[in-house]
Amino acid sequence: xxxxxxxxxxxxxxxxxxxxxxxxxxxxxxxxxxxxxxxxxxxxxxxxxxxxxxxxxxxxxxxxxxxxxxxxxxxxxxxxxxxxxxxxxxxxxxxxxxxxxxxxxxxxxxxxxxxxxxxxxxxxxxxxxxxxxxxxxxxxxxxxxxxxxxxxxxxxxxxxxxxxxxxxxxxxxxxxxxxxxxxxxxxxxxxxxxxxxxxxxxxxxxxxxxxxxxxxxxxxxxxxxxxxxxxxxxxxxxxxxxxxxxxxxxxxxxxxxxxxxxxxxx
Ligand SMILES: NC(=O)C1=CN([C@@H]2O[C@H](COP(=O)(O)OP(=O)(O)OC[C@H]3O[C@@H](n4cnc5c(N)ncnc54)[C@H](OP(=O)(O)O)[C@@H]3O)[C@@H](O)[C@H]2O)C=CC1
Ligand SMILES: O=C(O)C1=N[C@H](C(=O)O)C[C@H](O)C1
Numbered sequence: 001x002x003x004x005x006x007x008x009x010x011x012x013x014x015x016x017x018x019x020x021x022x023x024x025x026x027x028x029x030x031x032x033x034x035x036x037x038x039x040x041x042x043x044x045x046x047x048x049x050x051x052x053x054x055x056x057x058x059x060x061x062x063x064x065x066x067x068x069x070x071x072x073x074x075x076x077x078x079x080x081x082x083x084x085x086x087x088x089x090x091x092x093x094x095x096x097x098x099x100x101x102x103x104x105x106x107x108x109x110x111x112x113x114x115x116x117x118x119x120x121x122x123x124x125x126x127x128x129x130x131x132x133x134x135x136x137x138x139x140x141x142x143x144x145x146x147x148x149x150x151x152x153x154x155x156x157x158x159x160x161x162x163x164x165x166x167x168x169x170x171x172x173x174x175x176x177x178x179x180x181x182x183x184x185x186x187x188x189x190x191x192x193x194x195x196x197x198x199x200x201x202x203x204x205x206x207x208x209x210x211x212x213x214x215x216x217x218x219x220x221x222x223x224x225x226x227x228x229x230x231x232x233x234x235x236x237x238x239x240x241x242x243x244x245x246x247x248x249x250x251x252x253x254x255x256x257x258x259x260x261x262x263x264x265x266x
Pocket of ligand 1: 007
């Protein structure tokens with residue numbers, strides 16, 4: 001399978017190039033970076049610490065799509081929307097890991113999935129997707145007396161907050177309670193906030209150093225507390241999941257899928 005990587009010089013992009021190289025039956029079809037990037041013209045494999053591939057990083061997205069069976073995209077929300085539109089036009093499968101998308105941007109990707117296979121997930125690790133399922137189950141079991149708070153920590157370079165994974169955990173908890181996350185989420189507390197309102201789902205965001213990704217869902221009641229935690233210590237887990245998802249798209253019907261579909265957890 002020929003797999004291309006959008007944003008192939010990024011933190012995730014380089015891991016993805018390594019993972020494609022290591023995967024049986026997969027070859028790198030090409031890699032992109034935006035106009036003005038100092039990496040244009042470099043070999044994406046060399047940049048990822050691998051033997052030369054003979055490919056050059058390009059801003060010609062259309063050419064890279066044409067060379068690929070599937071495209072993996074961990075870039076920025078605006079770029080991902082443009083890539084989803086191109087995937088719809090060309091019928092190329094797309095795996096989206098980008099987070100921080102607005103409701104409109106998510107709707108644009110959903111619309112593109114009417115014409116091609118798109119797998120989109122805020123976290124591609126097996127562990128976090130299991131945590132999504134567990135969070136929904138625990139939220140449904142414990143009920144409203146257990147206040148739900150979600151704490152996440154990431155490296156100092158991360159640009160969106162709360163993380164896509166934290167929001168995904170919030171959606172799973174809200175689903176377990178049979179409510180809509182947008183109606184109950186509390187992402188900012190500052191000053192005299194008054195007591196905590198029952199039923200809210202709170203988020204706390206920490207940023208610093210080189211933390212790959214830590215997430216904890218806390219269920220706090222009078223007298224006890226349940227905590228579900230996942231800690232990623234290597235971006236390889238996300239890259240492995242993304243390449244697994246790219247292979248999984250082969251032969252699927254158009255539609256919007258999640259990592260839960262890929263892992264059979266749905
Ligand atoms: N779903 C998951 O499992 C995971 C998701 N993520 C998400 O993936 C995204 C990327 O994270 P990370 O790798 O750390 O970020 P980086 O900033 O390291 O990488 C993003 C790369 O994409 C490039 N890029 C931006 N716009 C375009 C474009 N139009 N065309 C081609 N390339 C482009 C950037 O170039 P430049 O720097 O020049 O702008 C950069 O090289 C984030 O949204 C993050 O939250 C991260 C890890 C796991
Ligand atoms: O930006 C990151 O690094 C990560 N982003 C994803 C998110 O927003 O949840 C996934 C992972 O935690 C790393």
